[in-house]
Amino acid sequence: MSGIEQNDGIRTEIIGDGSAGTFDYRKYPAYPKPKLSDRTWPDQEITRAPVWASVDLRDGNQALIEPMTVQQKMVFFELLVDIGFKEIEIGFPAASQIDYDFTRRLIEEDLIPQDVTVQVLVQAREELIERTYESLQGVHRAIVHVYNSTSTVQRRDVFRMDQAGIRDLAVQGATWVQEYAKRYPDTDWRFQYSPESFTGTELDYAIDVCNAVLEVWQPRPENPVIINLPATVEMTTPNVFADQIEIVHRQLHHRDAVVLSVHTHNDRGTGIAASELAVMAGADRVEGTLLGNGERTGNMDILTMAMNLYSRGVDPELDLADMARIQKVYEYCNQLPVHPRHPYIGELVYTSFSGSHQDAIRKCMSARKPGDLWDVAYIPIDPTDLGRNYEAVIRVNSQSGKGGVAWLLERETGYNLPRELQPLFSQHVQKEAERTAKEVRADWIVTAFEQEYMARTPLRLGDYRLSSTEAGDDQLSADVHMDGQQQRWVGKGDGPVDAWTSALAQHVGFVVEVDDYAEHTLGTGSDARAVAYVKLKTGERTWWGVGTGGDIARAALDAVSAAVNRELAARAAEAQVA
Numbered sequence: 001m002s003g004i005e006q007n008d009g010i011r012t013e014i015i016g017d018g019s020a021g022t023f024d025y026r027k028y029p030a031y032p033k034p035k036l037s038d039r040t041w042p043d044q045e046i047t048r049a050p051v052w053a054s055v056d057l058r059d060g061n062q063a064l065i066e067p068m069t070v071q072q073k074m075v076f077f078e079l080l081v082d083i084g085f086k087e088i089e090i091g092f093p094a095a096s097q098i099d100y101d102f103t104r105r106l107i108e109e110d111l112i113p114q115d116v117t118v119q120v121l122v123q124a125r126e127e128l129i130e131r132t133y134e135s136l137q138g139v140h141r142a143i144v145h146v147y148n149s150t151s152t153v154q155r156r157d158v159f160r161m162d163q164a165g166i167r168d169l170a171v172q173g174a175t176w177v178q179e180y181a182k183r184y185p186d187t188d189w190r191f192q193y194s195p196e197s198f199t200g201t202e203l204d205y206a207i208d209v210c211n212a213v214l215e216v217w218q219p220r221p222e223n224p225v226i227i228n229l230p231a232t233v234e235m236t237t238p239n240v241f242a243d244q245i246e247i248v249h250r251q252l253h254h255r256d257a258v259v260l261s262v263h264t265h266n267d268r269g270t271g272i273a274a275s276e277l278a279v280m281a282g283a284d285r286v287e288g289t290l291l292g293n294g295e296r297t298g299n300m301d302i303l304t305m306a307m308n309l310y311s312r313g314v315d316p317e318l319d320l321a322d323m324a325r326i327q328k329v330y331e332y333c334n335q336l337p338v339h340p341r342h343p344y345i346g347e348l349v350y351t352s353f354s355g356s357h358q359d360a361i362r363k364c365m366s367a368r369k370p371g372d373l374w375d376v377a378y379i380p381i382d383p384t385d386l387g388r389n390y391e392a393v394i395r396v397n398s399q400s401g402k403g404g405v406a407w408l409l410e411r412e413t414g415y416n417l418p419r420e421l422q423p424l425f426s427q428h429v430q431k432e433a434e435r436t437a438k439e440v441r442a443d444w445i446v447t448a449f450e451q452e453y454m455a456r457t458p459l460r461l462g463d464y465r466l467s468s469t470e471a472g473d474d475q476l477s478a479d480v481h482m483d484g485q486q487q488r489w490v491g492k493g494d495g496p497v498d499a500w501t502s503a504l505a506q507h508v509g510f511v512v513e514v515d516d517y518a519e520h521t522l523g524t525g526s527d528a529r530a531v532a533y534v535k536l537k538t539g540e541r542t543w544w545g546v547g548t549g550g551d552i553a554r555a556a557l558d559a560v561s562a563a564v565n566r567e568l569a570a571r572a573a574e575a576q577v578a
């Protein structure tokens with residue numbers, strides 16, 4: 001089968017049978033925009049972290065194909081505590097025995113640190129509220145989070161109630177939560193209310209319901225309650241959500257006794273932006289999950305939002321340094337993979353394949369001085385902060401350039417190629433990348449470089465002796481291995497390289513002249529080796545050769561020999577063609 005036929009086969013397979021959907025934007029209504037002409041949030045800056053509340057063990061868990069076991073929840077809870085979450089929604093104990101048992105285990109085994117408050121979710125239904133409190137018996141402190149949907153569509157089709165009916169449901173739920181708490185006076189209770197599907201609710205009405213709940217709870221600044229506004233389904237651009245939050249922030253009663261919280265989902269892919277703008281608009285607290293697991297396209301990703309703060313010099317108040325552990329726990333508990341391009345944590349997010357990016361990264365990295373603020377093109381944060389290294393920062397394929405190839409070679413061998421040699425070797429690597437249509441790995445690059453520029457056949461310089469003549473010249477007397485024979489060649493000149501080129505010129509049958517030269521040490525200390533780069537003229541042609549050695553003279557002489565070998569190889573190839 002020819003390449004084209006093969007490609008056509010793959011093409012047909014990929015294109016499929018043409019069963020596209022009915023794609024018609026006209027069936028979707030526009031989103032009603034709140035009126036707020038004097039908005040202040042665009043001028044705000046986030047200068048400190050909000051209160052973070054992890055809902056991995058509840059909202060994240062309820063979206064999994066296989067919800068977590070008690071054991072998995074334990075592992076996740078430990079991680080959340082170690083990262084530094086102070087508020088953790090641990091489940092919906094009235095909904096499942098696993099969540100109930102997990103809650104009991106945390107309490108009975110005294111696994112909740114003093115500074116951590118657990119939170120549980122419950123619907124505004126008395127029997128569920130009663131069981132929720134049972135599950136929490138003996139806890140030192142807890143947040144009971146009650147919710148009911150207030151959206152137009154759910155009022156109409158799910159609850160079949162009008163606005164007043166749904167407000168009553170919320171008030172009833174809030175009352176039950178307050179009443180049942182009294183049965184457990186030893187616990188420090190905090191209450192939270194969410195008008196679920198807030199983004200699908202008329203704004204004035206949502207505020208009205210929240211205020212009705214607040215009238216029940218009568219919070220005080222020393223014992224505040226949480227009003228949590230969920231973008232249960234993300235329905236509009238983040239700026240509109242920010243306007244909504246600013247309006248609620250202004251109109252909520254008992255504002256000094258309310259922690260205003262947001263809980264955004266990611267249906268439009270802007271869940272994080274919505275939470276960020278909401279904080280600018282007055283929200284004090286943000287609920288979300290690590291890496292954004294959650295219903296449908298997920299909850300807003302706390303890891304990313306926290307790292308966004310970190311990368312702009314704001315303390316995120318979460319310690320996310322051990323990304324490897326976060327990834328392992330996430331994969332074990334959620335049974336989901338981490339996307340290689342997931343912000344901050346993905347395998348490829350500190351990697352650059354493209355030439356101009358690599359060139360810039362290499363230059364910025366070598367310009368960095370100890371104590372400098374981080375300012376490296378294309379890499380928003382220092383990967384070593386998160387337990388990553390610089391190894392993966394540059395990888396080479398057909399999109400790469402000389403800078404990337406030089407970086408990899410330097411990382412693997414310490415060779416810092418002269419500027420002129422970089423594009424010459426890079427072309428070689430580029431051909432391989434195009435031939436294979438794959439990434440070119442570092443070990444291939446090193447081998448190719450050594451084969452091309454450090455050739456030790458057909459000519460090899462063995463032992464040599466260097467002496468000074470009475471006339472002030474240097475004389476080199478060298479054992480040369482060539483075509484299976486050992487010969488003694490002698491040359492004189494100004495320094496060892498000159499003496500060696502003069503010896504070579506007498507025997508190889510072509511001009512041997514040094515046109516350019518560079519050298520540096522490899523490593524540090526008394527046993528540091530040296531590397532030399534020589535550009536040699538052999539008549540019409542020039543060749544770069546590279547040598548290494550225990551001292552600079554050995555490195556330089558081997559570099560000259562390698563360049564001569566390249567001319568000899570070219571001549572042998574030409575002779576074969578002729």
Ligand SMILES: CC(=O)SCCNC(=O)CCNC(=O)[C@H](O)C(C)(C)COP(=O)(O)OP(=O)(O)OC[C@H]1O[C@@H](n2cnc3c(N)ncnc32)[C@H](O)[C@@H]1OP(=O)(O)O
Nearest residue numbers: 059062092094095096123124125147148149158159196232
């Ligand atoms: C956006 C969110 O993430 S909200 C959280 C959602 N999470 C979950 O649902 C996970 C856990 N849930 C469950 O396991 C179950 O739904 C349970 C155990 C809570 C309830 O189970 P069931 O009563 O068997 O079933 P179901 O959830 O279908 O009950 C629906 C009823 O509750 C009512 N309801 C739904 N939500 C609420 C609420 N927040 N407050 C009061 N009533 C509610 C519905 O109107 C419906 O009433 P109807 O029976 O009169 O029609």
Ligand SMILES: CC(C)C(=O)C(=O)O
Nearest residue numbers: 147194196197230232
């Ligand atoms: C219960 C609420 C906060 C929720 O999970 C949502 O609306 O997404």
